[in-house]
Amino acid sequence: xxxxxxxxxxxxxxxxxxxxxxxxxxxxxxxxxxxxxxxxxxxxxxxxxxxxxxxxxxxxxxxxxxxxxxxxxxxxxxxxxxxxxxxxxxxxxxxxxxxxxxxxxxxxxxxxxxxxxxxxxxxx
Numbered sequence: 001x002x003x004x005x006x007x008x009x010x011x012x013x014x015x016x017x018x019x020x021x022x023x024x025x026x027x028x029x030x031x032x033x034x035x036x037x038x039x040x041x042x043x044x045x046x047x048x049x050x051x052x053x054x055x056x057x058x059x060x061x062x063x064x065x066x067x068x069x070x071x072x073x074x075x076x077x078x079x080x081x082x083x084x085x086x087x088x089x090x091x092x093x094x095x096x097x098x099x100x101x102x103x104x105x106x107x108x109x110x111x112x113x114x115x116x117x118x119x120x121x122x123x124x
């Protein structure tokens with residue numbers, strides 16, 4: 001059965017991948033990952049994530065979505081979410097609101113791994 005998979009990411013050119021956008025994925029890598037996902041013979045929807053509102057609108061327009069393949073570290077139009085340690089969890093919380101399962105780590109795991117102080121507390 002073909003699934004609708006939403007691939008979310010923060011894409012920049014190699015030249016732009018510095019400073020606030022150092023956590024973003026180069027365009028070439030996004031293209032390679034998208035091609036690999038297409039080979040699964042599922043319906044792949046792609047979104048370069050800018051804002052929470054953009055994601056809400058995209059999900060509403062493209063329902064049903066069976067799975068989110070999330071590489072987005074936050075929202076590009078809110079740059080501090082890309083490196084604050086909370087952006088990746090915020091994105092997953094947004095998917096949870098729509099009951100869309102996400103690839104990779106859970107919200108709690110993302111918060112722990114992106115927050116060094118919390119990581120040290122959990123490791124004790």
